[in-house]
Amino acid sequence: MAYQSELNTSRRYLMGPGPSDVHPRVLKAMATPLIGHLDPQFVDIMDDIKQMVQLTFQTNNHLAFVVSAPGSAGMETCLVNLLEPGDEALICIHGVFGGRMADIAERCGARVTRVEAPWGEPIDAQQVKAALEHCRPKVLAIVHAETSTGVLQPLEEIGRLAHEAGALFLVDAVTSYCGTAVKVDEWGIDAIYSGAQKCLSAPPGLSPVSFSDKAVEALERRNTKVQSWFLDLSLVRSYWAGAKRTYHHTAPVSAMFALREAYRLVLEEGLENRFARHRRNHELLKRELEALGVEFIVHPDYRLPMLNAVRIPDGVDDAVVRRRLLDEYNIEIGGGLGQFAGKAWRIGLMGESSTPNHVNMLVSALKAIL
């Protein structure tokens, strides 16, 4: 039986939509023998992490913490805490993850208005403006970096419209966070979530989240209990930031050790340097792929630097190429999701996977295979 053998995985180069490669310092920190989740030393670690969540989200929000579960649980945390049955929500959908937000909002009992853009294009602020003439949403939600399409969504104008309409502005920054600017305070973002395993380059399983004071007020004015006990911020808050830490659940101690080290690497590099590196390696990939005749799906004005959606060339077998990349070169790239299944590759250059070496390895391997 296979479980009787020692773990024996290949050394992969992770260039899909996440997880990305993880720095050895992060792996080493994660392997530190555990301490208790209420140990004063762990409370200090939670404080360190809170501070680094604030720095990387570029926010002074008091409520900044990490959900003890992957990014999709971060998404659900924001929606279940802000929405009550009967509330209105305006959800912008230009890929899988906007659709997921609408699904969750409906599970919260919200009446959802959808604003949609074709896959591979961003939402136009004018669409949002028009939709706001017919609804009064409590929450206006949008994905900053659509991992399913490779689109970088401009946020400032839509955020302004949300505030003018009296709505809370909720942003999915799972893929953009720590790879391109995410300015929570400057852009008026009221609630935001991300994931650990993209440009932050920590192992998957944690979701940094922050709420503005206005979002916290909305939480405090709720008439009903949050439908999820595990994600109820009125409870999670006292665990993360109470004067006396109140036991809620057992935090994933080892994953938090890893996250702290991943954040330290981000801040040592500096956010602006990190963003520039992501742009630089994206430009290199673009030049190389275009020389190979591989086309990008998204217009240059809206391309994500860390998640490159390209058209699978005519006559090329998607599954065969990805399998050969994995088996012969240990390189993982992502297939298409949803509408783009079989039509697109998603090439991630995220965090530790955003290096010229990664680009060169992939391009050389593709040249040999195609």
Next chain:
Amino acid sequence: MAYQSELNTSRRYLMGPGPSDVHPRVLKAMATPLIGHLDPQFVDIMDDIKQMVQLTFQTNNHLAFVVSAPGSAGMETCLVNLLEPGDEALICIHGVFGGRMADIAERCGARVTRVEAPWGEPIDAQQVKAALEHCRPKVLAIVHAETSTGVLQPLEEIGRLAHEAGALFLVDAVTSYCGTAVKVDEWGIDAIYSGAQKCLSAPPGLSPVSFSDKAVEALERRNTKVQSWFLDLSLVRSYWAGAKRTYHHTAPVSAMFALREAYRLVLEEGLENRFARHRRNHELLKRELEALGVEFIVHPDYRLPMLNAVRIPDGVDDAVVRRRLLDEYNIEIGGGLGQFAGKAWRIGLMGESSTPNHVNMLVSALKAIL
């Protein structure tokens, strides 16, 4: 600023209510460079883990998997998938965690009947029998090992009553799992959840879960969507066990590496040997503590071997003793929770922390301090 320093934790001996000490092989497996969560090698690892979940729950259930979040999310997974608004639930409460189940069941819109026992005592099957004369629950839920009180709850008679009443039998095995017998099939358990960080001795953050075919049928007969998208088993199932693995969320790859190795250690030792070791070290602790005049709270017939609830001796300052154990001896024990705050210590002898050395270190330190 503190986050600028390298992670620098003390080497603790974890003898509280969890996490427990983790074997070096588990830490080493966790530090393995990541692979993608849809990599064929990772799919094999999920299959290995599924098989080991079945072996340790002593079940042939087809639906056996791991929730990508801590034990309390495992609890919520079971309740949100089995309960719909208007359903009846009978919840047995003899400590904090039974109360938490009732809270979550109410958040699902269920009408909850509570059967309660005083803290430190198990639920009597006769109480359940009497309660079943006045309700027709869809789910009857109970905690096997109440971590807040140290009580081992007999399950077989209550499981039989649940089935006679046509209810699904839901069991919390967070603290008992892998430390004492949990016979899912033999005891007729329809839904069960546990945690990684107790007697399984993996890092916290994952929750093994299993559903019987009858529970899966109940899931398939639902009239409403599960209120949590993240915990919706109709989606999670296809990720874990579909013919073609369907992307749901990004699994916590490193934590799963660690979990696989922790399971391998459990199965190499053998379940019965492991249970005997937990009993043996409990007996040693009992003899040593009684010689010190420290009394157990729970009647010997119902004592948990892995979580020893003892009365704090008169005149002893709870906080001072626990702080000195931590600062001078690097030993963590648990304080009391809920009604037992300030009155009880909870001494964990779980998994890798269940050794005679742990008992001897703690007893010697207590002798010096008291």
